[in-house]
Amino acid sequence: MNTTQSTRMLTTSGSRGQRLRVPRRRSVNRFRRLPLWIAVTVLLIVVGYPLIWLLLGSFKSQREFLEEPTWALPQQWSFENYATAWETAGLGSALFNSAITVVPALFCMLLFGTAAAFALEVLVWKGRGAVLMIFLAGIMVPAQMILLPLFSAYFQTGLTGSLWPLFLTYTATGMPLTVFLMATYFRAIPREVFEAATLDGASIYRQFFSVAVPMMKNGLFTVGLVQFFFFWNDLLISLTFANSSKLRTLQVALLNFNGNFGTTQYGPLFAAVSINVFALLIIYLLLNQSIQKGLTAGAVKG
Amino acid sequence: MKNILGDRRAAFVLLAPALAVYSVIMLVPVVVSLGYTVFEGNAISGFEFVGIDNFVRLIGDARAHQALLFTLKYALVVTIGQVVVGYMLSLLYVFGLKRASSVVRTLVFFPIVMPTVAVALLFQQLFSIAPTEGVVNSMLAGFGGVPVDWFGDGGSAFVVIAIMDIWRSMGFYGVLLYAGLVDIPEDVLESARLDGASGWRLVRHIVLPLSLPVLISSIIFSINGTLKVFDSVMALTSGGPGTSTSPLTISVFDHAFTYGEYGYGSTLAMLLTIICLIVTIFIFRGSRRDLTKDGPR
Numbered sequence: 001m002n003t004t005q006s007t008r009m010l011t012t013s014g015s016r017g018q019r020l021r022v023p024r025r026r027s028v029n030r031f032r033r034l035p036l037w038i039a040v041t042v043l044l045i046v047v048g049y050p051l052i053w054l055l056l057g058s059f060k061s062q063r064e065f066l067e068e069p070t071w072a073l074p075q076q077w078s079f080e081n082y083a084t085a086w087e088t089a090g091l092g093s094a095l096f097n098s099a100i101t102v103v104p105a106l107f108c109m110l111l112f113g114t115a116a117a118f119a120l121e122v123l124v125w126k127g128r129g130a131v132l133m134i135f136l137a138g139i140m141v142p143a144q145m146i147l148l149p150l151f152s153a154y155f156q157t158g159l160t161g162s163l164w165p166l167f168l169t170y171t172a173t174g175m176p177l178t179v180f181l182m183a184t185y186f187r188a189i190p191r192e193v194f195e196a197a198t199l200d201g202a203s204i205y206r207q208f209f210s211v212a213v214p215m216m217k218n219g220l221f222t223v224g225l226v227q228f229f230f231f232w233n234d235l236l237i238s239l240t241f242a243n244s245s246k247l248r249t250l251q252v253a254l255l256n257f258n259g260n261f262g263t264t265q266y267g268p269l270f271a272a273v274s275i276n277v278f279a280l281l282i283i284y285l286l287l288n289q290s291i292q293k294g295l296t297a298g299a300v301k302g
Numbered sequence: 303m304k305n306i307l308g309d310r311r312a313a314f315v316l317l318a319p320a321l322a323v324y325s326v327i328m329l330v331p332v333v334v335s336l337g338y339t340v341f342e343g344n345a346i347s348g349f350e351f352v353g354i355d356n357f358v359r360l361i362g363d364a365r366a367h368q369a370l371l372f373t374l375k376y377a378l379v380v381t382i383g384q385v386v387v388g389y390m391l392s393l394l395y396v397f398g399l400k401r402a403s404s405v406v407r408t409l410v411f412f413p414i415v416m417p418t419v420a421v422a423l424l425f426q427q428l429f430s431i432a433p434t435e436g437v438v439n440s441m442l443a444g445f446g447g448v449p450v451d452w453f454g455d456g457g458s459a460f461v462v463i464a465i466m467d468i469w470r471s472m473g474f475y476g477v478l479l480y481a482g483l484v485d486i487p488e489d490v491l492e493s494a495r496l497d498g499a500s501g502w503r504l505v506r507h508i509v510l511p512l513s514l515p516v517l518i519s520s521i522i523f524s525i526n527g528t529l530k531v532f533d534s535v536m537a538l539t540s541g542g543p544g545t546s547t548s549p550l551t552i553s554v555f556d557h558a559f560t561y562g563e564y565g566y567g568s569t570l571a572m573l574l575t576i577i578c579l580i581v582t583i584f585i586f587r588g589s590r591r592d593l594t595k596d597g598p599r
Contacts, residue, residue, distance in 0.1 A: 036394075036398045036399075039394060039398070040394070040398075040399070040406060043391075043394075043406065043410060044406070044409065046469070047409055047410050047412070047413065047469075047473070048409065049437075050424055050425075050428060050437075050469075053428070053437060054424055057427070065434045066433055066434055069435075069440065070434065070435055070436060070437055070440050071437065071440065108323075111319075112319040112320040112323060113320055115316040115317070115319065115320060116316065116317050116319075116320035116321065118316055119312075119313040119314075119316035119317040120317065122307065123307055123308065123309065123312065123313045123316075124307055124308045125308060125310050125313050128313075131317070131321070134329075135320075135324065138324065138328050138329075140526070140575075140578060140579065140582065141328065141332060141575065142529075142530045142551070142571065142574055142575055142578060143530070143532075144530075144532075144550075144551055144554045144555070144567075144570075144571040144574060145331070145332055145335050145568075145571045145572070145574075145575050146327070146328055146331035146332060146335065147331075147554075147558070147571075148331075148335060148338060148554075148558050148564045148567055148568055148571070149330070149331035149334035149335050149338065150327065150331050151345055151558070151559075152334075152344075152345035152564070153331070155345040155346070156345065168323070168327055169327060171323055171327075172323045172324055172326075172327030172328050173327075173328065175320055175323060175324045175328070176324070176328075179320060194307060195307070198306045198307065203306075203312075204306060204307075204309055204312035204316075205312065205315075208316065229415055232417070233416075233417040233418055233419075233533075234533075235418060235419055235532070235533040235536060235537060236532045236533060236536075236551075236555075239536070239555075240555075240559070250417070251417055251418075251419045254417065254419045254420060254423065255419050255536075255537055257423060266427070266434065269423065269427075270427070273420045273423050273424055276416075276417050276419075276420040277416050277417070277420050277424075280415055280416060280417070281412065284412055284415050288408045288411070291411075291415065292407070292408070292411055292477050295414065295415075295474065296474070296477055296478045296481060299474075299478060299519075299520075299523040
């Protein structure tokens, strides 16, 4: 017993180590792994069932919600709820508002942030360490600390009532993490690359656009992905600066389905949430490796 | 050659846009916000100097104390929950599922990518009681229990908030800690096993000390996020019933945009910022000391 256990243990976590092939008694082994399979099954139910329940609910009628048990399957597969949700919540214009602020903000943030990281990490000048620290300090600042002065400033400059405040605030709040991560990636590139480019007569700007940016493609993608999720799922900033029905982003529009106001139309509510969740699920399934890598790298933001 | 990479003008040109946006929209507002703490008023009605009134008010404000308490309670419970559940998941991935863990990891990670508002609406329905029973109350009834009005009082609403945020982020911390665990050298584990350590003893004496650095950083990330919680509470309970589940972040929002008190709102925001700084420095110091003592990684 003891020997089988230790030999079995030798083969565990063989992500790198060599695997010893030991004949084992299958039935004993299977029995021992039973708790593991129970744990995994429970885990999959806890994570998966709410999502399946959500999807099923999006096809149910109001009557089914009120009269049938909650785990019943929908009686028909109609997309009526989706049409209702799309119209009543104005999801179309909300989607447009979200896209038209998030995409340009991402672009500006990546361009400016990468340029700054290049200047701070590749170029050599006095005081660059201090400037990098100033950027890093921004990671710690809670958004609440800057919202009130910004609200006043946008009001006084007449930007309130447009999507500019959202765009500007996203670009700026994404900057510290972008500069920090891009600087980390630049550190990994051998200096000889840029020295060779200098010998070839490339100017700094040429080096940035033709050497640095192409080499940073993976980094840019990762950082862009992380920030996309931060911006896209943001509620605090969009609730503060884009609360009118015309400027509503996707999350603010979704918040208006909140049961606290009036009678809940369950079907459309489930449909609206489904649209939000399963659209992101598709993106996630396509890119899950980069998303997991990127989000954990961006964890410093907290 | 050093000359070109040392070109100060080019450095300035490349740095300027980022620094300008960052300064104007983050650094200056932080300073202005600090200034607001000695004023009262708002953008529309104008400001009035009130000296230390806001701080005096903060000391005697029972609702602010409640919000502070809620923030700390939430941060403590959810941070412990996220990191402990995440650690258990990462152990499951590394020692239980081994190479087959990728599919499970991918699925359990997904909720962190979902919009918080969507998750909150989903949990409202999962825990709802009337007019239609959600899954949780149906299960309670099925096991012979009594359905609970989860959002009826602050205590049970807090339970739902905590469950929701742990559900959302456990997969994320699982992957974060998993990255730390697979870094543990295989030969260390192997020799410990040859010495007879297995199961809980292996985790307690070998894996836990060796994964301490990544565990500490997870705690810092987690507490830094949980102290600033806004989206999930706002979307799930809006701080209610009453203000019983209202953290400092929602108080700031309420005071500023419902009552038009930017000064007092900024004072609360400053309190929150100071707490974030203290907690981070505290944990960071503690981890530094441990690192030099044990010296792994």
